[in-house]
Amino acid sequence: MENRESETVEFKKSTSELKQGIVSLSSMLNKSGSGILYFGVLNDSTIIGQQIGKDTTHDISVEIKNHIKPEVIPTVELININDKHIIKVSVAGTKKPYSAYGRYYIRSDDEDLMMSNEILEQFFKDDSIDYSKWENAITEWTIDDIDEERLIEYFNEANECGRLNYVYKDSIDALTKLGLFKNNHLNNAGYYLFSKNKPLKLKLAVFNTDERLSFSDIKLFEGNIFDCIEEGIRYISERMRWNAKIVGSKRVESPEIPLEAIREIVVNSFAHMKVNPAILNEIYLTPTKIKISNPGNIAKNIDPMDFAAGKQSPILRNPLIDMTLYKNKTIDSFATGFERTFKLCKEAGIKWKYENTVTSFSFTFIRSNDTTNDTINDTIKNRQNEMIGLIRKVPTITRKEIAQTLNISEPTVARDLKLLQELGIIKRNGSNKTGYWEVIHG
Secondary structure (H helix, E strand, C coil): CCCCCCCCEEEECCHHHHHHHHHHHHHHHHHHCEEEEEECECCCCCECCCCCCCCHHHHHHHHHHHHEECCCCCEEEEEEECCEEEEEEEEECCCCCCEECCEEEEEECCEEEECCHHHHHHHHHHHCCCCHHHHHCECCCCHHHECHHHHHHHHHHHHHCCCCCCCCCCHHHHHHHCCCEECCEEEHHHHHHHECCCCEEEEEEEECCCCCCCEEEEEEEEECHHHHHHHHHHHHHHHCCEEEEEECCEEEEEECCCHHHHHHHHHHHHHCCCCCCCCCEEEEEECCEEEEEEECCCHHHCCHHHHHCCCCCCCCCCHHHHHHHHHCCCCCCCCCHHHHHHHHHHHHCCCEEEEECCCEEEEEEECCCCHHHHHHHHHHHHHHHHHHHHHHHCCCCCHHHHHHHHCCCHHHHHHHHHHHHHCCCEEEECCCCCCEEEECCC
């Protein structure tokens, strides 16, 4: 056993200091690419021993795998020295920078120092010299891991919008055409775009206050890029405020933030993200803002206003992913998303802001928080209660009949019904044609 702490060795008296030990492992990984941690040893290398339970080594291993990102697989050994048990934990990795509990550290002699922005930025710069190499790297995943229904839908959309002219044969041929499949395996771009294994996580929440101390809704959604884009747009659409006015004999609703602007930013957050298990894509709503953020800053730290003003040509962090999204018109055109968003917000009188940090990019829509919107929300709740009443009276009622009865549009009916189902208030039994609605609560 080593006789002193160093840039690659750390001593802890017991597993009660496990969290601090994991911080040390991450800092040693960032400095040297490897590290050793001992439990049952004092700072001066005196061996005092460590009590070992049946789950001790397992718990250490799980804690390390859960809280060092990117994930590393530790080697945990039990060692007996002079009839005293100690634990040796070894790690090694090449995917710098590593975080521990969401923060980045670096080793200096026997100390763990939190990384400065300058040091952290250099790590990410070094890692992104040619990030497109990551897209093309071959994975362990095969054609069996593909969501073929999603793939077929993609080609239908691409053909319909005229950006592809392809007759679907099978998933291998289709993915090969897109440059997402080689040597019987998916590359990273193909895996994150079309996998059915839910490779990405999207954190979603509605907070009761701007301080985000409590929430009314929170969830962690998992899916591929297309799944996450759809869920992000849907989540915001169903939870933001809708303004209502009477036009002629019909009630017309419009969202507080233009949906196309929301869509542009959500798509952008997945098209230009830098996949990083330590930093999730996030969407959250508070009373005064809707914030959308993603890991990875804007390539080369260019100001979004430069793209909007046409001063900057497109710079793609993920060219293969971006081209795939372009072909089915998920991306309308390159380097114009910010321009459209700014224009839509200006026309709607919506303020916005963005933040480009060392590790992430976020875009915030500023919400109006006046009594008019509160009244509108109360109106929407009343409308949903009316729907529940209609379903109680006529369980076989159709969306069209609900729309006609309440004098609202069918898309509004569909949105409200979906929300009521998610809240567990109603459920649908049977098929769309012959089934019926059932009120569970409310």
